[in-house]
Amino acid sequence: MSIEKSQAIVLKRQKLRETSVLVTLYTKDFGKISGVMKGVRGIQNKSVNFLEPFTLCEVVFYKKKRGGLYTISQCDLIDYFFEIRTDYERLVHALYFIDLLDAVTQIEDNNNELFELIYESLKALKVLKRPAPVKSIYEVKTLILSGFKPRIDFCISCGSSIEQKAKFSTKFGGLICYKCFNKDSLSHDIFKGTLASMLHIEKSNFDSVWRLNMTNRVKGQLSRILDDFIKFHIDKNIRSRTFIDMIV
Numbered sequence: 001m002s003i004e005k006s007q008a009i010v011l012k013r014q015k016l017r018e019t020s021v022l023v024t025l026y027t028k029d030f031g032k033i034s035g036v037m038k039g040v041r042g043i044q045n046k047s048v049n050f051l052e053p054f055t056l057c058e059v060v061f062y063k064k065k066r067g068g069l070y071t072i073s074q075c076d077l078i079d080y081f082f083e084i085r086t087d088y089e090r091l092v093h094a095l096y097f098i099d100l101l102d103a104v105t106q107i108e109d110n111n112n113e114l115f116e117l118i119y120e121s122l123k124a125l126k127v128l129k130r131p132a133p134v135k136s137i138y139e140v141k142t143l144i145l146s147g148f149k150p151r152i153d154f155c156i157s158c159g160s161s162i163e164q165k166a167k168f169s170t171k172f173g174g175l176i177c178y179k180c181f182n183k184d185s186l187s188h189d190i191f192k193g194t195l196a197s198m199l200h201i202e203k204s205n206f207d208s209v210w211r212l213n214m215t216n217r218v219k220g221q222l223s224r225i226l227d228d229f230i231k232f233h234i235d236k237n238i239r240s241r242t243f244i245d246m247i248v
């Protein structure tokens with residue numbers, strides 16, 4: 001592979017030796033990659049310090065041989081998201097965002113829209129007063145872009161259109177009609193406002209989506225539904241998620 005250059009969000013960082021680090025990056029142009037950045041002549045390369053979780057950098061990298069790790073030869077800082085790091089509530093949300101992105105992606109699966117989503121969500125987290133709606137918006141859009149979209153337009157069990165009562169089934173991953181209620185005893189009622197919010201998030205672009213207004217009960221239900229859905233379908237133990245649960 002030739003030498004490549006791309007913007008990237010840092011997902012994980014692990015010290016290897018005194019002067020080198022192993023990092024996982026979500027790049028704008030190549031998807032998720034893992035690579036090693038070495039220090040220079042025994043002195044730690046200063047740009048290694050930019051490779052902190054959720055930092056936005058421009059990286060230069062190449063692969064020495066097939067199947068091996070990438071070598072990251074250069075890293076220039078674009079945004080350190082200082083405002084997020086100095087506020088605990090925002091910090092734990094940002095750490096959860098990158099952990100969720102890591103959980104839904106495979107190495108070298110390229111998805112430019114996922115890069116845009118994490119970047120826009122970090123920018124929103126930086127400027128908006130309340131991180132909670134940003135989290136639900138980020139989760140819904142992540143699920144859609146990574147192929148885990150909750151189905152709310154028809155009964156996910158039998159395919160019927162939803163005309164009468166419907167419940168939300170975490171197990172099936174969407175709405176089920178009244179004829180299918182007995183197929184999932186844990187399915188539960190869902191507010192119209194929660195469904196409308198999910199649709200609004202799906203349809204809205206980044207210019208308008210952050211203006212979503214939800215009542216407290218809709219906000220709470222949407223958050224619980226997404227939490228259950230992600231635990232069931234993606235990962236039961238996203239560790240950073242527990243830090244959010246401790247503060248809200």
Ligand SMILES: [Zn+2]
Pocket residue numbers: 155156157158159160176177178179180
């Ligand atoms: Zn049905």
